Amino acid sequence: MEQVYLVTGTSAAQSRVEALVREHQTKLARYVRRMVGDADVALDIAQDVFFSAYRTLQREPERPLTAGWLYKTATNTAISYLRRKKILRFMSLDREHDVRSLRIDERSAASIDLQAAMRRLPAEQAAAIMLTSYAGYSSQEAAAILGTSADAIRQRVCRALRTLRAVMMENA
Amino acid sequence: MHKENLLHKQIEVIAGAIALGEATDADRRMYREHIARCAECLSELGGEHELARTAAGIGSARESEVWNPELGNVFRSRARRLSPVVRFAAAFAVTFACAAATLHYFTLPARTSPAALTFTTASATAHHANGPAAPQSQRKLVVYHNVVQIARGPLSAAESARTDNSQIPAKPSEIAAVTVYPQIAPPNKSRTSVPVWRDPVWRTVSRMTTTSLSETAPQRVSSAESLQLGSQLRSATTDAGPLGGETAINPQPPMIAYSEGAEGTTAFEVLIDERGTPTKCVITKPAGYRFLDEAVCKAAMKARYSPKTVDGRAVPGIYRDAFTFRVSSDASDGLPKPIH
Numbered sequence: 001m002e003q004v005y006l007v008t009g010t011s012a013a014q015s016r017v018e019a020l021v022r023e024h025q026t027k028l029a030r031y032v033r034r035m036v037g038d039a040d041v042a043l044d045i046a047q048d049v050f051f052s053a054y055r056t057l058q059r060e061p062e063r064p065l066t067a068g069w070l071y072k073t074a075t076n077t078a079i080s081y082l083r084r085k086k087i088l089r090f091m092s093l094d095r096e097h098d099v100r101s102l103r104i105d106e107r108s109a110a111s112i113d114l115q116a117a118m119r120r121l122p123a124e125q126a127a128a129i130m131l132t133s134y135a136g137y138s139s140q141e142a143a144a145i146l147g148t149s150a151d152a153i154r155q156r157v158c159r160a161l162r163t164l165r166a167v168m169m170e171n172a
Numbered sequence: 173m174h175k176e177n178l179l180h181k182q183i184e185v186i187a188g189a190i191a192l193g194e195a196t197d198a199d200r201r202m203y204r205e206h207i208a209r210c211a212e213c214l215s216e217l218g219g220e221h222e223l224a225r226t227a228a229g230i231g232s233a234r235e236s237e238v239w240n241p242e243l244g245n246v247f248r249s250r251a252r253r254l255s256p257v258v259r260f261a262a263a264f265a266v267t268f269a270c271a272a273a274t275l276h277y278f279t280l281p282a283r284t285s286p287a288a289l290t291f292t293t294a295s296a297t298a299h300h301a302n303g304p305a306a307p308q309s310q311r312k313l314v315v316y317h318n319v320v321q322i323a324r325g326p327l328s329a330a331e332s333a334r335t336d337n338s339q340i341p342a343k344p345s346e347i348a349a350v351t352v353y354p355q356i357a358p359p360n361k362s363r364t365s366v367p368v369w370r371d372p373v374w375r376t377v378s379r380m381t382t383t384s385l386s387e388t389a390p391q392r393v394s395s396a397e398s399l400q401l402g403s404q405l406r407s408a409t410t411d412a413g414p415l416g417g418e419t420a421i422n423p424q425p426p427m428i429a430y431s432e433g434a435e436g437t438t439a440f441e442v443l444i445d446e447r448g449t450p451t452k453c454v455i456t457k458p459a460g461y462r463f464l465d466e467a468v469c470k471a472a473m474k475a476r477y478s479p480k481t482v483d484g485r486a487v488p489g490i491y492r493d494a495f496t497f498r499v500s501s502d503a504s505d506g507l508p509k510p511i512h
Contacts, residue, residue: 043243114230157227158191164226164230168226
């Protein structure tokens with residue numbers, strides 16, 4: 001990632017964010033979709049992330065924004081979304097997302113099972129396993145993104161795998 | 173005990189490291205030693221390779237993605253799109269409005285106040301306008317247990333004549349056609365939700381509604397006379413049947429059934445030996461989806477049965493039964509929904 005920016009000001013921030021969008025939109029939106037299980041919500045969250053990147057750059061034009069910053073913001077937004085959703089579900093007002101809204105194009109049973117299993121995970125575990133196994137960060141990097149220790153990430157990964165494996169074996 | 177918990181936490185950390193490919197040789201050795209002793213960890217987590225394989229399965233999900241979202245211009249489109257927060261607030265408001273309207277409507281059944289009516293329509297249109305934000309329908313797979321109907325299909329016409337024969341189809345061919353049940357059963361009775369996967373809670377991937385129709389099925393023996401007849405019959409010969417009533421056979425359709433919207437009726441026969449053990453399951457009428465048939469047979473072979481008895485002696489017998497799978501889209505009650 002280029003981290004030297006010659007131009008400053010609002011238009012500079014805008015062009016930087018546009019570059020970020022071009023580079024990261026697909027991966028980030030896919031990551032968020034896996035977290036929240038809904039393509040529309042994932043798009044919204046991704047947009048929010050890029051927009052808050054824009055506001056941050058407006059405030060502090062010198063700040064280098066890395067992919068890690070984007071993932072951190074996206075993860076936090078997704079986690080708070082999942083928590084809100086859990087409250088809604090508890091009140092049985094949750095609208096069921098069907099597979100169509102997930103827009104899983106690879107309609108293999110394994111993929112649907114993975115998404116079903118993801119829904120059983122607590123948000124922290126989902127974030128840990130998605131950042132490491134899916135987005136490809138190491139546990140140290142994931143720990144920096146989530147603001148915890150590498151060992152905690154590993155433990156969450158292990159617990160998530162426990163659940164995923166059990167669910168996948170039930171379905172097999 | 174405390175020490176053991178500490179050890180388990182350490183093992184979990186190591187297992188996570190192994191799954192992510194960050195473990196040292198000492199870690200791996202420690203993990204191997206642990207699972208050699210701890211059967212629980214071995215069965216839940218598996219060996220080192222199993223850990224890595226499970227983690228790799230998630231990574232491979234990324235490889236097969238084909239969704240290429242275009243965010244477009246973040247700055248311009250943002251004004252049009254509501255943020256998730258606002259959408260949730262809107263969903264909250266709408267649902268509460270609906271609930272309030274319904275409550276109002278039901279508490280005043282005699283004189284429907286025009287205010288309540290307009291409120292209902294207003295919230296309904298609001299709900300409609302909210303359409304793009306809220307995905308269309310809540311779908312769930314309802315399993316109708318046709319135990320009475322089809323299981324008793326091959327009975328002789330003489331016996332079926334004893335019961336209420338105004339509604340009962342006598343010929344098996346007709347019976348096969350009668351699989352249409354009231355789509356929405358009265359919610360207050362004969363409707364039990366059975367968790368498909370058993371405890372612990374985090375394992376419950378899917379729940380399903382099993383509607384037992386024995387109370388509404390036309391063959392229900394209701395008069396005292398026929399009850400007596402029934403008991404006389406039973407003293408001579410009792411047919412093979414599942415232990416634990418009609419929910420004993422509990423088919424668990426796989427996740428794909430929900431996404432495919434698989435519907436159909438599966439009729440099957442189970443051969444029961446004299447000890448009550450199911451020996452063979454035969455599909456007599458396939459549902460059209462193989463996984464539904466397989467789910468039914470799997471459940472049927474898992475259940476336990478009481479054997480057929482003739483004059484008190486257990487003999488091998490056949491149990492006939494059927495299930496109807498139907499995708500229901502009513503979201504009226506608080507029944508658990510399948511999780512996609």
